[in-house]
Each structure stands twice: as C-alpha cells, then as structure tokens.
Amino acid sequence: MHRRVAQTVAALPHRATQHPWDPDSELEITPRHDDIVSPSSQRPTNYTVDSHTSTVPRFQSIMSSSTDSIASGGDHPRISSSPVSMHHDIPTSTMPQEDVVDTALPENNEQLDDESDEIEWELQNNGLYVGSYSRVILLNAFVPLLAVIIFIVLAVLPDLAWPIANSPSQYPKSFPHPLPEIVLSSAFFSLAHLLRVPLYSTACFLLPPESASLASTLLHVLFTNGLRLAALAILQVRHFMDYPTPTCQDPAFRTVWWLSLNFAEVLVAIVQGYEQLTLYRDVMVPEGRESEFLELLKAGSSTQLADDDEYPPEEEATHDALEGGEGARNVDTQIDRGLDRLLVIKTREELEEVYGLPVIKIPVFISCLQRFNSIILSVGLNLLLSSAYLRSPLSLPEADQVRAWPYASSHVPFIITLPLVFLLHASLAVLHSPAVLPRIGVHTAAYVGVLVGIMSFFAGLAVWSALS
Structure with missing residues (x-):
C-alpha cells in the first residue's frame, strides 16, 4: 500500500520552487502567478546613470524582455543586476560624440570692413560721400510729414480737450479766427529771422569775434520774446477775456494757442534743410563704386559724378553748341x-x-526731433509768458486801471516768469550756436531741446489750469 502511494507521488509534477529548472527537461512547467518575480524586484536599488550615454532606456528594455521570457518559460540567460555590466554591454558606437566647435574668427570680414571704412574716410577727406542723393531726399520727406501731423493734432486739441461754448468773435467775418493769429505770428517771426544778420554784424563791430556770436544770440532771443508780448498787446487779448485770471475755459486761451503755432518758423526750417542737402548733390558717390572714384582721385582726375552733374555728358555737347558752337x-x-x-x-x-x-x-530722426522741439517749445514758452503777462497790470487797458477789480493784480508773476523764459530760450539757443554745437553734437542738442520743450509745454498748460 505504501509502495503504491510513493510511486503515485513520484509521478506527479514538481513545483519550480522546490527543484531548479532544467532546460533539458521535457516537462512543461507552468509557474503560478505568485511565483513570478516582478521586474521591479530585480532592478538594482543603487546605480549610476551617465548623462552623456542614455543607459536607462536600454536597461528597462532588457529587464522587460527578461520578465517576458520568464513568464513565457523561454530559454534566456540570467541578467546581471550590476550597473557596471549593463554599461559595458552598450556598444560604443551608440554613444554620442561631442561636436568640435570651430572658434576661428572671421578675419576676412573684418579686413573687408576696415578697408571699406578706410576708403570712405579717404573719400570724405576729399569732399566725397558714399550714398544715394535721391534716397536721402526721400528719407527727409518724413520731416515735413511729421510737422504736418503735429500741427493737425495741436489744432484740434483745444476743442477736444477743453471745449467751451461758442462766443461772438472780436474779429470781422472777412478775417475770422485763427487767421489774425497765424498772420501776426508769421510776420513777427519773419522780422526776427531777418534781424539775425544785422544783429550779428552789429555785435561783430562792437565786440571781439569770440563774443559776437554769443551776444547776437542773446539779443535775438530777447527780441523774439519781446515780439511775443507785443502780439498779445496788438490783438488786445486782455480786453476780451471773460475770466479775471487766465484759464483754459477763456476764449483768450485759444488766441494764445494759435499765436504759439508758428507755421512760418517750421516752414523756413524745412526749406533750409532741403537747401542744405542740395549742397551735397554733386559730391555723392554711388554705393559699390567707392574704389573707382578713389582711384580717380589718386590719379589726379577732376571728373565729376555723371549722375549728379549739372550738365550730364549727353547734354554737354548740346549745351556747348548753343553757347559757342560745336566743340567750343x-x-x-x-x-x-x-x-x-x-x-x-x-x-x-x-x-x-x-x-x-x-x-x-x-540722421532723419534727429531732424524730426528738431522740428518737434521747435513746435512744442514755441507753444510752451508762449503759454508761460502770456499767463504771466495777463496777470500783470501791464496788460490792463488804461481806461480800466482805475476800476476796482475783484482780484489783486501783481507784477510778481511777470517778474519771475520773464527771466525764466528768457533763460530757457537763451540756453537752447546757445546750444545751437557755432561755438557750442560742434562740441556737444547735434544729437545732444536735439535731446536736450526735446526735454526742455516738453517740460515747458506742460508747465504752460498748468499755469492756464488746463491740467486740472
């Protein structure tokens, strides 16, 4: 009995955990679910990952394949859990190689730039300049365009920002507002502009040449601000004020505003700018032909630019024939x-x-800043000066000075404001004088002028109660 039981037990299949698995065995061993070792249990707890060679994806793929083989009962060797052996199993051809960075400097480009700068410098020393004259003229078209835009904005700003009720005008219908202000301001600017040369000649006659320029500049600034006060008296701004003190709700504010928009000054500046550019029409060298003209200069040739010559070669023969016959x-x-x-x-x-x-x-940008500065500065200084003048008894009509006014007029605002306005205007004028401008540069003078112009503009609005 016992012998039969032993034979029966020996014939039953053994569990894989009791005996090692024999690959040559013909028995099919089906492991149970709890006997399969999970991949995570076979992973090493401590291993080093190289940042330059990605070993983690390969390690995970090997472990997953080994797990599948165990589950399927296939014939695969045991996988070592050592990270060193895993790293050595990776072929060196799969490891990324560092690129070699070429640190050679572009010496050829630097040499070409230096040569072009030297050529341009030599041409400029001989009175020639590289560039296109027509392109410069087109770029400077932004200057009058910007001036027109600024004038349009300033013309509509009082009605949009400080609207008032319509009041009867003191001007005739044939010459309505703002024509008197525009004509008078343009006439006074023309007078001041024409007096520049006589003032300078007088200063040169009385003073040394070093001080003549500064003295004539200060005299011109004083005369210009005097004409601004004269315009207020001629238009009788104080006679037609509705408020006792200057305010933006008074029609006098619009009169002073249009007196400040000096169209003639900007127009003259733009015309002078184009006249100065025309002086360079015959000395512009087309781009790409610098070396050619430099060789002509070294050879002693006096050939002019065919594109910019007053009489091009194709018209030279006709012009000579009309004047003195063929070939003469x-x-x-x-x-x-x-x-x-x-x-x-x-x-x-x-x-x-x-x-x-x-x-x-x-640069065209600097020219645009200069026009912006001249417009804003004129408005700001005129608002400051007119506010102080209209608060002073000097602006009151002679017949009304004996009346008892509800406010006490004083000369103090006028005495304080007039020297400040003169100082600001004179400082900017001195910056643009021939003795100072080459030392500080056109760029610096333009930036300083814009800052002073914006400051005076908002200060002028403040004294007229336009910011409250």
Missing part, C-alpha cells in the same frame, strides 16, 4: 560754373563747421 566752350560760362562750385564748397564747409559733421550725415 564759352569762357564766361566756365568761370561762372567754377565760381558757383567754389561758393557751394565754401557754404558746405561753413555748415560742417557749425554742425560739427556733414549735413548729409545727420
């Missing part, structure tokens, strides 16, 4: 041309001495 030149005409060119060269050199650099090299 009129001597008087040649002399006139030579004198005109000498005058242009002299004027160009004088401008470069005043600005400190060629006018053609002044």
Whole structure:
C-alpha cells in the first residue's frame, strides 16, 4: 500500500520552487502567478546613470524582455543586476560624440570692413560721400510729414480737450479766427529771422569775434520774446477775456494757442534743410563704386559724378553748341560754373563747421526731433509768458486801471516768469550756436531741446489750469 502511494507521488509534477529548472527537461512547467518575480524586484536599488550615454532606456528594455521570457518559460540567460555590466554591454558606437566647435574668427570680414571704412574716410577727406542723393531726399520727406501731423493734432486739441461754448468773435467775418493769429505770428517771426544778420554784424563791430556770436544770440532771443508780448498787446487779448485770471475755459486761451503755432518758423526750417542737402548733390558717390572714384582721385582726375552733374555728358555737347558752337566752350560760362562750385564748397564747409559733421550725415530722426522741439517749445514758452503777462497790470487797458477789480493784480508773476523764459530760450539757443554745437553734437542738442520743450509745454498748460 505504501509502495503504491510513493510511486503515485513520484509521478506527479514538481513545483519550480522546490527543484531548479532544467532546460533539458521535457516537462512543461507552468509557474503560478505568485511565483513570478516582478521586474521591479530585480532592478538594482543603487546605480549610476551617465548623462552623456542614455543607459536607462536600454536597461528597462532588457529587464522587460527578461520578465517576458520568464513568464513565457523561454530559454534566456540570467541578467546581471550590476550597473557596471549593463554599461559595458552598450556598444560604443551608440554613444554620442561631442561636436568640435570651430572658434576661428572671421578675419576676412573684418579686413573687408576696415578697408571699406578706410576708403570712405579717404573719400570724405576729399569732399566725397558714399550714398544715394535721391534716397536721402526721400528719407527727409518724413520731416515735413511729421510737422504736418503735429500741427493737425495741436489744432484740434483745444476743442477736444477743453471745449467751451461758442462766443461772438472780436474779429470781422472777412478775417475770422485763427487767421489774425497765424498772420501776426508769421510776420513777427519773419522780422526776427531777418534781424539775425544785422544783429550779428552789429555785435561783430562792437565786440571781439569770440563774443559776437554769443551776444547776437542773446539779443535775438530777447527780441523774439519781446515780439511775443507785443502780439498779445496788438490783438488786445486782455480786453476780451471773460475770466479775471487766465484759464483754459477763456476764449483768450485759444488766441494764445494759435499765436504759439508758428507755421512760418517750421516752414523756413524745412526749406533750409532741403537747401542744405542740395549742397551735397554733386559730391555723392554711388554705393559699390567707392574704389573707382578713389582711384580717380589718386590719379589726379577732376571728373565729376555723371549722375549728379549739372550738365550730364549727353547734354554737354548740346549745351556747348548753343553757347559757342560745336566743340567750343564759352569762357564766361566756365568761370561762372567754377565760381558757383567754389561758393557751394565754401557754404558746405561753413555748415560742417557749425554742425560739427556733414549735413548729409545727420540722421532723419534727429531732424524730426528738431522740428518737434521747435513746435512744442514755441507753444510752451508762449503759454508761460502770456499767463504771466495777463496777470500783470501791464496788460490792463488804461481806461480800466482805475476800476476796482475783484482780484489783486501783481507784477510778481511777470517778474519771475520773464527771466525764466528768457533763460530757457537763451540756453537752447546757445546750444545751437557755432561755438557750442560742434562740441556737444547735434544729437545732444536735439535731446536736450526735446526735454526742455516738453517740460515747458506742460508747465504752460498748468499755469492756464488746463491740467486740472
């Protein structure tokens, strides 16, 4: 009995945990679910991962494949849990190689830039400038465009920001507001502009040349602000005020506002800017032909630019034929041309001495800032000066000075404001004088002018109660 039981037990299949698995055995061992070791239990708890060689994905793939083989009962070798052996199993061809960075400097480009700068410098020393004249003219078209936009904004600003009820005008219907203000301000500016040369000549006659420029500048500033006060008296601004003190709700504010918009000053400045640019029409070298013109200069050739010459080659023969016959030149005409060119060269050199650099090299942005500064500064200084003047007894009509006014007029605001306005205006004028402008540069003078102009503009609005 016992012998049969032993034979029966020996014939039953044994569990995999009791005997090692024999790969040569013909018995199919089906492991139970709780006998399969999970992949996480076979992973090493401490191993090093190299940041340059990605071993983690390969390690996980090997472990997952080994787990599948155990579950399926396949024939696979045991996997070592050592991270060192795992790292050595990875072929070296799969490891990324560091790229070699080429640190060579672009010496050829630097040499080309240096050569082009030297060529441009030599051309400029000989009175030639690289660039396109037509392109410069087109770029400077932004200056009048910006001036027109500023004038439009300032023209509609009082009605939008400080609207008032319509009041009867003191001007005739044939000459309505704001024509009197525009005409009077333009006339006074023209007078002050024409007096620049006589004032400078008088200062040169009385003072040394070093002090003549500064003295004439100060006299011109004083005369300009005197004309601003005269415009207020001529238009009788104080006679038609509805309020006892200056305020933006008074029609007098609009009169002073339009007196400040000096259209003639901006127009003259724009025209002068284009006239100065035309002095460089015959000395512009087209881009890409710098070396050619430099060789002509070294060879002693006096050839002018065909694109910018007053008489191009195709018209030269016709012009000579009309003046003195075929192949002959009129001597008087040649002399006139030579004198005109000498005058242009002299004027160009004088401008470069005043600005400190060629006018053609002044950026368009700086020219736009100058026009913006002149408009804003004129409005700000005129508002400050008019507010102080209209608070003073000097502005009261002679017949009304004996009346008892509900407020006490005083000369104190006028005495304080007039020197301040003169000081601000004179400081900016001195910055643009020939003795100072080349030292500080056009850029610095433009930036300082914009700051002073904006400050005076908001200060003028404040004294007229336009910011409250």
